[in-house]
Amino acid sequence: MTTAPDARSAPRPRAAAGPGPVGDPAAARIRAEAIRRWEVLEVPPDGYHDIAALAAYLFAVPYSVVSVIGEDSIRFPGRYGLDLTGIPMAGGLCHTVVTTGKPRTLMDATLESPDCLNPLVAGEFGLRYYLGVPLRTADGHDIGTLAVFDTEPRPVPEDRLDVLIRLAGLVVREFEIRLAARAAVAREVDERLAAEGRFSDLSAALGTHGTIGQAMGILMAQRRLGSEAAFGLLRSASQKNNVKLADVAARLVADVERRTRG
Secondary structure, three states: OOOOOOOOOOOOOOOOOOOOOOOOHHHHHHHHHHHHHHOOOOOOOOOOHHHHHHHHHHHOOOEEEEEEEOOOEEEEEEEEOOOOOEEEHHHOOHHHHHHHOOOEEEOOHHHOOOHHHOHHHHOOOOOOEEEEEEEEOOOOOEEEEEEEEEOOOOOOOHHHHHHHHHHHHHHHHHHHHHHHHHHHHHHHHHHHHHHHHHHHHHHHHHHHHHHHHHHHHHHHHHHOOOHHHHHHHHHHHHHHHOOOHHHHHHHHHHHHHHHHHO
């Protein structure tokens, strides 16, 4: 089987200076909202490195990235052969893949216009070969790419494009699994908090009823009353003084305890 070339001695791309966001601002906002909704950047720093490494291995290239296209930058949550975590929007061939929604193939980027002016092509890094496919979410948004590339021109394996598309599907499936897992954890936390809240409410209610029962018992003993008459006295005092029944009962119990201790 083929192996990915060693990229450690190759020049590293530098973050390209550029004018900032390019393309349709409305589309960029919609894409950014999809990225937030899918929480694709809420992952460990190396969350998708394995898939990028597998893509580089299968295509025998020194570089591969899983990219997410934001409103003003391109992030690399998965990468192989690169130290960069992202680049400005103006420096990214991946942006074209996302805005067109189609795979992009370049045998030699220096022969293509306007790609020959791209900072990663014309600059020190010297990108030549590029093959990228979109990452399309289940609700139909292209939010990033899976791309393989090299600093040497090479033929584009059109017959293997489907391999990269299938790998991109694995990335999106990973998005879905991570999102479902976070949603499940959030539901479990909410259910636990709700259960704790119900237990607290029940404890408070039992405590209140216990205090009222104590107060009724005191009145029944002191005044030789039945339970209904004792409860009626407590309710009458509550209404007369505009005080909660539980508070009237608590005061009576506290007064009796204080006199008993004295």
